[in-house]
Amino acid sequence: MFSGSIPALVTPFRNGILAEQDYRDLVEWQIAEGSAALVPCGTTGEAATLTKDEHFEVVRICADQAKGRVPVLAGAGSNDTRVAIANVHAARESGADAVLMVPPYYNRPSQEGIFRHFEAVAEATDLPIVLYNVPGRTVTDIQPATMARIVAAFGSRFLGVKDATGQLGRVSEQRAGCGANFIQLSGNDETALAFNAMGGTGCISVSANVAPRLCAEFQAAWAAGDTAKALELHDRLYPLHLAMFTDASPGPVKYALGKVRPGFPGELRLPMTEASDASRAAVDAALEHAGLI
Known part of the structure; x- marks a missing residue:
């Protein structure tokens, strides 16, 4: 269901x-x-500052506008298992095709707690x-053995992972x-x-907000073996x-979109603030390097 360039x-x-x-x-x-799917209400979408009603209104608008042309993968995680369950139900009612879920944050559960949360x-x-x-961000790491245990227990319910550990060996x-x-x-x-190159099939991307065609072409070139x-x-x-x-995301990406x-x-919601002057200069130079301005 999910591959290629997917903007958060x-x-x-x-x-x-x-x-x-x-x-x-x-x-x-x-x-x-050319984006292959859409992720509303992830970290880049400032989900942490949205009310519950706003959160699932964003998902609803995204799904309504997409009209099935690409799948919608809605952010729905929580550090409270009961809330996470309610979020998945709300995402379904809002038209999402699947949900993106972090393990519980702040609480710092054990690997057993992480497994039982997703169970x-x-x-x-x-x-x-x-x-x-x-x-x-979560201070919680789904270890490979725990991830394998989750998939073994529930099979195709868990389609895959957005891996932001930075550890390519994972x-x-x-x-x-x-x-x-x-x-x-x-x-x-x-x-x-x-x-x-290690075996991944795409990226849930921040840059694709700003350069969707280039990010899609990059993923397509790799998939084609070029x-x-x-x-x-x-x-x-x-x-x-x-x-x-x-600077703190999504300040730079919102500046770049402008x-x-x-x-x-x-505009951002506190505690997020606009990109600094130095960040804006870096964004301007990067946009020029990419041929976007």
């Missing part, structure tokens, strides 16, 4: 309110530019799940433990080329991948 969509605001038309326009542009979700819901392993470990059909998506743009073209596009995009994190799509709102 930003959530636009105007005067503190969800900007629905801006969001619909962003979804439409992403599909037209409870799987037993209470039936929407397909993509695990999201991002220890840098791709091989997870393929050995979870099987060759287990989807592995990079959670880091800058290592997506190497991740694919490694020279993939490397060329990787080099073209690499400064942009780094620039997206020269450059490539004039009029796109750059």
Whole structure:
């Protein structure tokens, strides 16, 4: 269900309110530019500052605008298992095709606690799940053995993983433990080329918000076996991948969107703030290097 370039969509605001038309326009542009799927309400979408009603309104708008042309993978994780279950139900009602779920954060459960969390979700819901392993944010790491245990217990319910550990060897470990059909998506743009070389099939991308066509062409080149073209596009995009994190995300990506799509709102919700002057300079240089401005 999931491969290629998949943007982790930003959530636009105007005067503190969800900007629905801006969001619909962003979804439409992403599909037209070749994005293979869409992720509303992930980290880049400022899910942590959305109310529950806003969260699933964003998912609903995304699914409604996509109209089945590409799958919608909705962020739905929580550090409370009961809330995570409710989120999956709400995602289904909002039109999502699958959910993206982090392990419980802040609580710092054991590996047994992580397994039992996903066991409870799987037993209470039936929407397909993509695990999201991002220890840098959750302070919780789904170890390869635990991931293999989850997949062995529930099979195709857990389609794959967005791996943002930065540990490329995990791709091989997870393929050995979870099987060759287990989807592995990079959670880091800058290592997506190497991740694919290890056996990955795509990237849930921040940069694709800004450069959807180039990111889609990069993934398509790799899938077609054109490694020279993939490397060329990787080099073209690499400064942009780094620039997206020269300040707290999504400040830089919202600034970049305003450059490539004039009029796109750059507003963020506290505690997130606009990109610094140094970050903006890095973004400008990266956009120019990529030929986007």
